[in-house]
Amino acid sequence: MAVDIGCEATDRTGAFAAGYTLINKTNPAIVSGEVTSIDIAAAENTINGLRVGTFYTINGDTLKCRDSEAIPGTIPANGHVTKAVSLAVEIGDYIGCYFTSGSLERDMAGLQGLWYYLNEWIDPGDEGTYYIFSDAGISLGGYITPTITIVEGSAAGEGIGLASSSAKLDILAQALGNGIGLSQSSPYLIIPASARGEGIGLGTSSPYLIIPASASGNGIGLGQATGEIVIIILAQAAGSGIGEATAQAFRIVVLTYEEFAALEARIAELELALEPKAHFRV
Secondary structure (H helix, E strand, C coil), X not given: CXXXXXXXXXXXXXXXXXXXXXXXXXXXXXXXXEEEEEEEEECCCCEECCEXXXXXXXXXXXXXXXXXXXXXXXXXXXXXXXXXXEEEECCCCEEEEECCECEEXXXXXXXXXXEEECCCCCCCCCEEECEEECCCEECEEEEEEECEEEEEXXXXXXXXXXXXXXXXXXXXXXXXXXXXEEEEEEEEEECCEEECCCCEEEEEECCEEEEEEEECCCCEEEEEECCCEEEEEEEEECCCCEEEEEECCEEEXXXXXXXXXXXXXXXXXXXXXXXXXXXXXX
């Protein structure tokens, strides 16, 4: 399974020595939540004193450590190891590490960059300006359990407005006026909602969206939907109905509730397989 943040823990063309704080620029987090495990690959020397953390950019090549954790034991020479961790992560964060001895698999080309500094800057709150190898990366990646946000509400006026929303978002809402407006939402959104006025408006949404909704007025409007996205709309709308300003690489499927019942069962199976502790039913 591909890592959610950082690089795959594979054999690479070279090794990075101990004593540096190293941060993969490749594959920043696209969801907020918790890094629950990491994959790491040692090179020819056993890694001792490993500490792994999440980082975010302050300005340019200046980064700050959000969270970090010491990894007990060692990573054996030439070993590919998975370790359980609990690290806070936000959208756009990077994963990095520091170790006191040993060597870590690395490539100097073909990746998106590796920040490095000859110092231990991996305690939460540590901040520093790093050097960067522009095409490099290390064999360190993590798996993220997304934050689950549940919004249950009834609103008038602007209704429910989310400037940015990440991970799983479950909105059970009734709204008047502007209804429900999302400027950005990713990657899993379920909205069983009834709205009047502007209905449900999405600025940008990716990559999985389910809207069982009834709306009057402008109905359901999608400003932009990009990426590998499936939008499932169980909707009846008056007025403008369903409007698409820009649509790239996505498809809209309009189903009846009977047709959705069969799909819902399949979605439940997939949710249980991926995140058994975070199962929602519409």
